[in-house]
Amino acid sequence: MIEVAIELPLARFTLRADVRLGERVTVVMGPSGSGKTSLLEAIAGLRTRAAGRIVLDGTVLFDSVAGVRLAPEKRRIGYVPQDAGLFPHLSVARNVAFGARGGSSRVSAVVETLGIAALLSRHPATLSGGERQRVALARALASDPRLLLLDEPLAAVDVELRERILPWLLRVRNEWQVPMLYVTHNVGEALAIADQALLLREGAVEGLGSATALLGSPSLASDAASGIENLLPGRVAGHDDAGGVTRVNLDGGVTLVVPLASIPVGRPVMLSVRAEDVLVAVEPVRGLSARNVLEARVVTLESISRDVLVACELAAGGPPWRARLTPAAVQSLGLGVGRRVWLAVKSHSVRVL
Numbered sequence: 001m002i003e004v005a006i007e008l009p010l011a012r013f014t015l016r017a018d019v020r021l022g023e024r025v026t027v028v029m030g031p032s033g034s035g036k037t038s039l040l041e042a043i044a045g046l047r048t049r050a051a052g053r054i055v056l057d058g059t060v061l062f063d064s065v066a067g068v069r070l071a072p073e074k075r076r077i078g079y080v081p082q083d084a085g086l087f088p089h090l091s092v093a094r095n096v097a098f099g100a101r102g103g104s105s106r107v108s109a110v111v112e113t114l115g116i117a118a119l120l121s122r123h124p125a126t127l128s129g130g131e132r133q134r135v136a137l138a139r140a141l142a143s144d145p146r147l148l149l150l151d152e153p154l155a156a157v158d159v160e161l162r163e164r165i166l167p168w169l170l171r172v173r174n175e176w177q178v179p180m181l182y183v184t185h186n187v188g189e190a191l192a193i194a195d196q197a198l199l200l201r202e203g204a205v206e207g208l209g210s211a212t213a214l215l216g217s218p219s220l221a222s223d224a225a226s227g228i229e230n231l232l233p234g235r236v237a238g239h240d241d242a243g244g245v246t247r248v249n250l251d252g253g254v255t256l257v258v259p260l261a262s263i264p265v266g267r268p269v270m271l272s273v274r275a276e277d278v279l280v281a282v283e284p285v286r287g288l289s290a291r292n293v294l295e296a297r298v299v300t301l302e303s304i305s306r307d308v309l310v311a312c313e314l315a316a317g318g319p320p321w322r323a324r325l326t327p328a329a330v331q332s333l334g335l336g337v338g339r340r341v342w343l344a345v346k347s348h349s350v351r352v353l
Helices: 036-044 092-097 103-114 129-142 159-176 187-193 211-215 218-227 327-333
Strands: 002-009 014-021 025-029 051-056 059-063 077-080 147-151 180-183 196-201 204-210 229-240 245-250 255-259 268-274 279-281 292-304 307-314 321-325 340-345 350-352
Touching: 002 036, 014 036, 014 196, 014 204, 025 036, 025 187, 025 211, 036 077, 036 147, 036 180, 077 129, 092 103, 092 129, 103 129, 103 159, 129 147, 129 159, 159 187, 180 187, 187 211, 187 229, 187 268, 196 211, 204 211, 211 229, 229 255, 245 268, 255 350, 279 321, 279 327, 307 327, 307 340, 321 327
Parallel strands: 025 180, 025 196, 077 147, 147 180
Antiparallel strands: 002 014, 002 051, 051 059, 196 204, 229 245, 229 268, 245 255, 268 350, 279 340, 292 307, 292 340, 307 321
16 A cells, blocks of 8 residues: 655646555546656655655655655665666666566566566667566566556567556466556556556646546547447357457447457456447448447547547347548548448457456
C-alpha cells in the first residue's frame, strides 16, 4: 500500500494528489501533460520541490513537514522511465547487476523470467526497443524493489512488438507480486495488466477506482485517441480446433469469433477491439472474410484529432461500439445519428485480455 499526499509546482499547474493505492497494479492515465510522469518522479524521489507526504508499506519516504526525505537509492523503488535509462557503456549483464540486491540468485531469476539470457553480453546500442525495455525492467526487479514505477514502457514500440512484450509484464505481475504504478495511454493495455486506475487531468485526480469500471467509460475515449478500444466483457462459449477459432458470448447476447484461445469454456474474459479495426457498412455485408458482422445504429459522431469517432448501439443490445473513420469516409457513407449500419471485424482484430 502506498499513500501519496503531495503538491508539486509544475510549469502550467500544481500537481495535487491525495490517494491511497493498492497492493497490485495501478494504471495511471490521462491526457498528455496531465502530471503522470511527474507523479512517478515524485514518488521515486526525483522531484525536490514537492511538498507533502509519501508512505510505502508503513515506511515514510517523504514528509516535508517532519523533514524526512529518503534519497532515491534508499527508497527501494524500481523506476523504468520512458527511454529505459540504460547505461550505454555497460553490457546488459552489468546493467542488470547494477544496484542488485539478493546476490546472483535474484539476478539469475530475473534474467530467466524476462528471457534475456542471450542478450547479456551485448550493449544497449545493439538492442531493439523491446529488448531495451525488458533489460530496464530486469534491472529494476534485480534491485528487490518494494514498488515498480513503469512510465509508458510500451509507448516506443509498434503494436506487434507491444503484444509480444505485454506477456512478459504479465508474468512479472503474476510471479513476482511486486506492486506497480503503470503509466500508459492505451486502454486495452491498461485493462490487461491493472486492477486499479488513477485518472489525472491538469494535475488533479479525476478518478480512482476499479480499472474495468473507470476505463470502460466512453468519456475516456477522447483522452486515448491514439489507442481507443472497444472493451467487451463476455464468457467463452466453445472452441473450434479445426477452424482455429474460439466463440465468446458477450454481455447482451452477441457472439464474437476470436482466434483459438486456450481458455476453458465458461471462463469470463474481456475482449478488446481497436476502434480503427471496425469496418462500417450501410448495407448488409456479404462475401467478406471478416467473421464478425453486427447490425447497429449510429448514436453519436465525435471529432477526435483528424478523425471521427462513430459510436453505435448494437441491434442485439450490449455495450456500445466505437469505430474510428476519416471524415471522408463518414461523408461518403452518409453517416448520421440514427443511421442503420453493419459493423465488421476480423477475428484476428479481437484480442483476449
